[in-house]
Amino acid sequence: MTQTAMIRPAWTPATIALMILGFMVFWPLGLAMLAYILFGDRLDTFKSDVNRAADGFACSFRRSTHAPRTSTGNVAFDEWRDAEMARLDEERKKLDEMRQEFDQHMRDLRMARDRTEFEQFMADRKASQNKAKKGRSVPEIDG
Known part of the structure; x- marks a missing residue:
């Protein structure tokens, strides 16, 4: 998933516009967009947790379905199959x-990029404030 998308869980102009538009069209859409902006960065973790839980459930189900047919009558094949299944699990x-x-x-990487963008913003802001202070501190001479 690329992180350069305009609609990512952050306060970007695109997400703010979509949120406002959502509230104007149908308020639950705006509320959903607000929730995405605030909690969207947790969706990846939530999705991976759900996938892991579903995989664990499916694996336990598969193991329980394989249990009754443990023996095919061919000992060599059964040993090979068990070894292969163990290898695949590993x-x-x-x-x-x-x-x-x-x-x-x-x-x-996302945190580092966000930190870099924030530090750049703060440096630009400080530079513009310093310019504004210097511009006001010059005395005007009427002449």
Whole structure:
């Protein structure tokens, strides 16, 4: 997911305009947009938690459905299948850990970008305030 989208969970001109438009058209739309602006950054975490829970539920269901047919009558095949299933479970765990690490990395990058943008804003604001102070402090000479 790219983070350069205009409609991201932040106070951008596009999201503010959509919120106002939503309130004017149908107030629940405006309220939904306000909730997205305020809590949208938590949606990724919520979505990944829900996906993880659903995956866990599905895995437990799959394990319980495989339990009755533990033996096919061919011992070699059963051993191979159990080994492969264990290997696949281990690979899935590794992929889940890598996905969590990547999600954390993306959150860290977003935080760093936001911090940089904020520091730039504060520096620009301070510079404009200093200009305004210098502009007012020059005495006027009538002549």
